[in-house]
Amino acid sequence: MxxxxxxxxxxxxxxxxxxxxxxxxxxxxxxxxxxxxxxxxxxxxxxPQALDTQTSERGIALVQVALIAFAALLVGLIFGKLF
Incomplete structure (x- = not known):
């Protein structure tokens, strides 16, 4: 036992x-x-995060749009003075 x-x-x-x-x-x-x-x-x-890249690309796109708008304004002013 x-x-x-x-x-x-x-x-x-x-x-x-x-x-x-x-x-x-x-x-x-x-x-x-x-x-x-x-x-x-x-x-x-x-x-680096993908969102940070998208934000900087969006910033670049906004700058491009602003520059194009400014160029269009200048072209409009130039043609406005000519005609």
């Missing part, structure tokens, strides 16, 4: 140690994934 309980407790200890090792391996994997994702997030935050 005593040996049977001893055998059961040994199996229980092995099972608990196995579960502990599996949990530790999962924790290590999660920490590695977390560090990878943090590095990826930092890289994405430091990269």
């Amino acid at each position: 005593y040996f049977k309980n001893l055998k059961d407790s040994d199996e229980e200890i092995r099972r608990v140690i196995s579960e502990k090792n599996e949990a530790e391996a999962a924790r290590v994997n999660l920490e590695r994934d977390n560090e990878f994702l943090k590095a990826r997030l930092a890289a994405l935050e430091s990269a």
Whole structure:
């Protein structure tokens, strides 16, 4: 009887140690994934955003429209003086 309980407790200890090792391996994997994702997030935050590019392109387009309007005004004034 005593040996049977001893055998059961040994199996229980092995099972608990196995579960502990599996949990530790999962924790290590999660920490590695977390560090990878943090590095990826930092890289994405430091990269120029597509919205910033669109905003600057929109600014350039507005400048072009303003210059074309100004040129049209000058052409209109010149032709207005001629005729």
